Amino acid sequence: MFDFDATLPIMALQFLLLTYILNLVFYKPLTKALDERDAYVRENEVDARERLSKAEKLVKEYELQIAGARRESQSILEQAQADAKNINAQKTAEAQQQVQSEREKAAQEIQQQKEAAMQSLEQQVDALSRQILEKLLGAELVR
Amino acid sequence: MEILDGLTVINSFTLAELEVGEHFLWKIGNFSVHGQVLITSWLVIGLLVLASVAASQNIQRIPSGIQNFMEYALEFIRDLAKSQLGEKEYRPWVPFIGTLFLFIFVSNWGGALVPWKLIELPSGELAAPTNDINTTVALALLTSLAYFYAGLSKKGLGYFKGYVEPIPILLPIKVLEDFTKPLSLSFRLFGNIVADELVVGVFVLLVPLFVPLPLMALGLFTSAIQALIFATLAGAYIHEALEGHGEEEHG
Amino acid sequence: MDINSASVIAAALAIGLAAIGPGIGQGNASGQAVAGIARQPEAEGKIRGTLLLTLAFMESLTIYGLVVALVLLFANPFA
Numbered sequence: 001m002f003d004f005d006a007t008l009p010i011m012a013l014q015f016l017l018l019t020y021i022l023n024l025v026f027y028k029p030l031t032k033a034l035d036e037r038d039a040y041v042r043e044n045e046v047d048a049r050e051r052l053s054k055a056e057k058l059v060k061e062y063e064l065q066i067a068g069a070r071r072e073s074q075s076i077l078e079q080a081q082a083d084a085k086n087i088n089a090q091k092t093a094e095a096q097q098q099v100q101s102e103r104e105k106a107a108q109e110i111q112q113q114k115e116a117a118m119q120s121l122e123q124q125v126d127a128l129s130r131q132i133l134e135k136l137l138g139a140e141l142v143r
Numbered sequence: 144m145e146i147l148d149g150l151t152v153i154n155s156f157t158l159a160e161l162e163v164g165e166h167f168l169w170k171i172g173n174f175s176v177h178g179q180v181l182i183t184s185w186l187v188i189g190l191l192v193l194a195s196v197a198a199s200q201n202i203q204r205i206p207s208g209i210q211n212f213m214e215y216a217l218e219f220i221r222d223l224a225k226s227q228l229g230e231k232e233y234r235p236w237v238p239f240i241g242t243l244f245l246f247i248f249v250s251n252w253g254g255a256l257v258p259w260k261l262i263e264l265p266s267g268e269l270a271a272p273t274n275d276i277n278t279t280v281a282l283a284l285l286t287s288l289a290y291f292y293a294g295l296s297k298k299g300l301g302y303f304k305g306y307v308e309p310i311p312i313l314l315p316i317k318v319l320e321d322f323t324k325p326l327s328l329s330f331r332l333f334g335n336i337v338a339d340e341l342v343v344g345v346f347v348l349l350v351p352l353f354v355p356l357p358l359m360a361l362g363l364f365t366s367a368i369q370a371l372i373f374a375t376l377a378g379a380y381i382h383e384a385l386e387g388h389g390e391e392e393h394g
Numbered sequence: 395m396d397i398n399s400a401s402v403i404a405a406a407l408a409i410g411l412a413a414i415g416p417g418i419g420q421g422n423a424s425g426q427a428v429a430g431i432a433r434q435p436e437a438e439g440k441i442r443g444t445l446l447l448t449l450a451f452m453e454s455l456t457i458y459g460l461v462v463a464l465v466l467l468f469a470n471p472f473a
Contacts, residue, residue: 002276002464002465002468002469003166003469004276004277004280005174005175005176005177005277006171006174006175006176007176007177007180007181007275007277007278007281008277008278008280008281008284009281010176010181011180011181011184011272011277011278011281011282012281012282012284012285014181014184014185014188015242015246015281015282015285016285017188018188018191018192018242018246019238019239019242021192021195022191022192022195022238022241022242022245023238025192025195025196025199026191026195026198026199026213026217027217027237027238027241029199029202030198030199030202030210030213030214030217031217031221031237033199033202033204033206033214034214034217034218036204037204040204327454327458330454330457330458330461331454331457331458333461334454334457334458334460334461334464335453335454335457337460337464338457338460365450365453368446368447368450369450371447372447372450372451372454375447
């Protein structure tokens with residue numbers, strides 16, 4: 001069980017040979033493959049990160065543009081609202097003026113008609129009073 | 144095995160069936176070699192190389208199948224080395240620590256999962272390569288050489304100054320440590336694997352069906368942990384040699 | 395007592411005694427780990443990993459006893 005013989009050096013040589021062969025066909029190529037994959041992944045990651053930052057920059061830019069456009073539209077809207085208010089006020093004032101003037105005209109007409117009616121009424125009053133006087137006093141006395 | 148011949152009590156008890164210490168000996172010149180260990184180690188090495196070649200012959204950016212699995216293994220090994228050696232110095236040591244882990248892990252699990260008993264050998268039986276003390280001692284000695292190499296290549300001969308710092312009284316202990324490190328590494332791995340196989344073997348002798356299954360599962364778990372520990376400790380020792388200050392001491 | 399029976403007794407004692415210390419240590423470590431998990435459940439994964447590694451380190455002390463026992467039984471230098 002504990003007998004040492006030529007198996008020992010043969011085994012040692014075999015092991016060194018195995019190390020050498022495995023270094024050639026296992027460790028070197030697969031380590032290279034692993035490192036290359038690491039490099040590839042890292043490269044892709046860097047690339048992707050770059051793209052992401054670029055995209056984020058674009059998004060920020062577009063957001064700025066959108067904000068600008070929104071502000072513009074807001075100002076246009078406000079302008080339009082102000083314009084509309086102005087026009088509204090103007091139109092209202094005009095209409096009120098027109099109404100005022102029409103009302104005045106109407107009032108004048110009414111006044112005129114009133115005066116005319118008063119005049120005709122006075123004449124009629126005169127005539128009627130004359131007739132009444134004539135009837136009461138007789139025609140000779142009146143004249 | 145000589146002692147067992149004298150122990151009639153144990154001999155009548157079926158321990159002999161476990162074939163502890165039997166080897167399938169080959170002769171190469173004047174040297175004898177444990178054939179069953181080499182055969183399984185070749186199978187393990189072949190499996191590892193095949194899996195690696197299959198994983199790396201057609202590398203895709205998006206991994207699938209065997210490539211995915213081996214990349215998972217490689218990342219595990221890299222994390223292991225990184226946690227022991229630090230971000231700066233782990234890269235050149237990944238092959239050594241990783242191969243330690245993979246070889247021990249595949250050996251342990253191969254020994255536990257493959258029914259080697261079905262293959263008849265003239266003597267001895269096929270089992271995990273780490274079941275043999277030669278394998279574990281070889282791996283442990285290589286680890287020692289690796290951390291000496293790490294210290295010497297990093298600091299030159301100044302590495303040996305680390306033996307008398309902070310106080311020279313500790314010099315014998317530090318020299319002793321250099322011997323206990325490979326000893327404990329090899330005996331830990333060897334003992335765990337042999338203990339697993341012995342326990343499973345004894346249980347199979349006592350109750351052949353179903354009862355050994357939880358123990359086998361425990362064995363799988365332990366052998367995986369042992370592979371992890373061997374690799375972790377190798378990393379820790381190398382790191383210690385690179386740093387120079389040996390304040391950390393593990394079993 | 396001859397050397398063989400002494401070896402068998404020594405092997406049994408080796409593994410039995412070697413199991414005491416690590417047993418106490420493992421119980422201690424596991425208890426502390428459970429307390430740690432109870433105090434900080436989000437650190438469970440890390441604690442579990444460290445605990446398993448630590449337990450294996452302690453386990454190896456028993457394994458050294460086992461190795462000594464195996465040496466005594468199967469590769470006794472004095473028999």
